[in-house]
Amino acid sequence: MIKLSEVEPGTESRSASRRALQSARRETRDAAETSAERVPTKWLYRILGIAVLMTAVWVLVSSLGGIDRGPDPNSPTQGSIPSNYDPQRAMLYLTKLCDLGPRPSGSPAMQRQQRMLIDFFTHQGATVMMQTFEIRHPEDGSPVPMANLIASWYPGRPKRYLLCAHYDTRPYPDSDPRNKRGRFVGANDGASGTAALMEMAHQMNDLPDDVGVDMVLFDGEEFVWQQGRDEYFLGSKFFAEKYRAAPPAVPYRAGILLDMIGDRELKIYYERNSLRYARDLVKSVWKTADELGVRAFVPRVRHQIDDDHIPLNQIASIPTIDLIDFDYPRPGIGAPQYWHTEQDIPANCSGESIAAVVWVVHQWLKQQ
């Protein structure tokens, strides 16, 4: 996907005020250190006293059965995730996908992935269809086979929803600071959305009687060999054009796109294009997350992202939102950046994050 805007308005001024606060704190600390030099013995006794007291408290608490460190600040949820959403299983799916290696469109690894997923979704009870087309390779013009994978549950039901993700990986980690032609397995950018839909497949026996779901894995989201020249969203454009040309008897009421939701420090903000095309849907999904205590869903605008939801909204008129955590692993000046680098690997992802998102989307579906 392509990020269009950096940060929400107001962040600049907030970081400026944070800087001011930090410098004020520094000044206070400097003043304290200066006076400490004047009365070193007094301070030494105080520190020693505090240390002795803290050790005593620690010994007491430990003897009573261990220290409760409180909730993990990186946990995506306030409480625990219900046991039918399985973080370990979701992580296993993500790892299996990455073990196939880099999976750009048309590659042997993509074909292995397709066989694995057709087998998986069929086994889970879905009706699987491959929507195939062909493009010209942007580098040499050779034909490249493309295929969107569509796994349908309860196609006869009157309320239909679209859940989607992309399953191709970018050919190279071209934002890597060291090795732009290195190995890119797309653990978060590619595998996390796919693994989420695999985990979601286990939840499909628990839906309202009138709700049906199509899961679509888009090919060619970023068959981009040269930024600025090559086209994004090939699979979702093809899907949207087919949908517009031959609308189904029962159109989708809504679509939810999952992309980069495997981050260990998951924070999913409102995405600006999703608000533009499907504001009510955004609000409704975040409301479900709030009711469940899934705090990884933050009800504030942050990035504006062009992703597979754009063709779905613009061409197919399916109101579709993008659930995406673009800050991988976290926002901030000086923070590492794993997006489109060799660091987008399973070790930087978390099954809890994927399971939390599946929980929210599944519960949201059950409320429809």
Ligand SMILES: [Zn+2]
């Ligand atoms: Zn990407």
